[in-house]
Amino acid sequence: MIAQATTIDAYKLMHEGVLALAQVEANGMKIDLNYLDNALKENSKKIAVLSEEIKSDKVVKVWKKRFGTKTNLDSGDQLGKVLFDSLGYECKEKTDKGKPKTDIGSLETLDIPFVKKYLYLKKLKKAQATYLKGIKRETCNGFLHPVFNLHIAQTFRSSSDSPNFQNLPIRDPMMAELIRRCFIPRKGGRIVETDYSGIEVHAAAWYHKDPVMLSYICDPSKDMHRDMAAQCYKLSTKQVTKLIRYCGKNKFVFPQFYGDWYLSCAPALWSSIDQLKLETAKGTPLKEHLAKKGIYDLGSLNPKVSPVKGTFVHHIMEVQEDFWGRRFKIYTDWKNDWWESYRRTGKFQTLTGFEISGWMKRNEVINYPVQGVAFHCLLWSLINLQKQLKKYKMKTKIVGQIHDSIVSDVPDKEFKDYLEISNEVMTKKIVKHWPWIITPLEVEAEASPVDGSWFEKKAIKVA
DNA sequence: TACTTCGGCGCC
C-alpha cells in the first residue's frame, strides 16, 4: 500500500503534525514516583500470594503432574494441554495455527473455579509487566515522554510507543486506578482530557452523506445506539438501559461499521446478556424477555447452515439486513460505489488530501479513509491548539494524544481559558478550515482535581 | 545470546 499527500494542505498537516508531536514528547507527563514504586511492590506481593494460592487448585495439581519441573503457568500451550487433553474439557475454538485457544472468551465457557483465579492473576501480571514496569523503565527525572508516530499506521492514524500512551487501561476500574494514578499534573495543575464525541461516525457521514445517519448525528433527541440496542434485544426504546445501550453500540453498531457480520455479532450480543447480567429498565432479565418474544437459543454458528427462524442468530441476521438494506441504504450505496471506484482505479482519495493506492481488502478500502480523516481532525486541532497556547503565552502543556482526544497538563489558573480555547479550535476553527465537515462537532471534557491523578478525572462542562 | 513468530490483551 502506498500513500501520498496530494495537496499543500495535506503535506502541511504532516509537517506541522510531526513538529507539534515532537513538542508533546518533549513536554512529557509527570509521574508520581512514590506511588509507582509502591504500586510495583504491592502488586508484586499480590501476584506472589495468588500464585501460591492457586497451587492448591485441582487444575494446577494436574498441570504439575503432567509437566513436572517444566510447569509454567504463563504457558498457553501447557494450559491447553492440561484443560483439553488431561482434564478432557471440550475445546470449542482453535487458534490460526490449530492449537486450542486459551483466551478469556474460550476459558469463560468452561465454567470452572480455576478460570476466575487464573484470569485475575493474568490481569495482575499484565499490569505489572506491561504497564507499571513499562512506565518505570521509561521515566526520566520524574517525567515520562512517550513517542508519538505519524509514519506507522496504514490509515494515517498515529501510533505511540515507549511506552504506548494509547492503550493504558481504562475500562476495568481496578486496572485503571492501579495504572492511571501514576500520572499526575505539574504542581498546581490538572490533567485535562478533551475528546471528540463520535468523530468516526461523523467522518464516515462526511463521505456517504446518508440522510438518516445525518439526522441521527444532528438531532440531539435521536440516539442511534439506543435504537439499535432496542432492535437487537427486541425492546422498546424505553426499556433500554445504559448497559444495554453500551452493548448495542460496542457489540453491534461499531463492529458493523468496521465490516463485521451477524454471525460474529450475534454470539457477542448473546454472551453479554449473562456476562453483564442484562436486565430491562423494568428489571426483567433479558433472556426471560427474549423468551417471551419467542427466542430461546443462540442458534448454530456454522456459516454453512442457514440460520433457523426463532434463534437469536436468525434475528440478528434480520437486524443486519434491516440496518444496511433499509435504515442506512445510502451509506450502503456509498460503500459499494467507493469499493467499485477503487476496483476500477486501484486508489482512492481522502477528504484531507491523501491518495492511497495498492492492494487492499474491501473492509480496508472502506475503513481507512474514515479512520484517517477522523484522526486528521484531532491532529489539526492539536497543532492549532498548541499555536494558541504559544500565542497567549500560556503555561499549559499538551502531554499526549489518544486518536480522538488530547491530554494536557493545565495550571488551575488557565483551566477555564484552556477549555474555551480547546472548544474554539476543536469545534469552530476546524469547520472553517475544512468545509467538508458538514456535521456539528462536539467535545467532551474531563479533568482531574488540582494536583489529582489522571485516574481521578471527572466529566466537566465545556462551553 | 539474538531474533522471529505466535497467542494473548490493553486501547481507539
Add this chain to the structure above:
DNA sequence: AAAGGGCGCCGAAGTA
C-alpha cells in the same frame, strides 16, 4: 461476495 478496521508489548517457544 465476503465476513472485524487500526495499533504496541508481553512471555513462550522455536530457530540461528
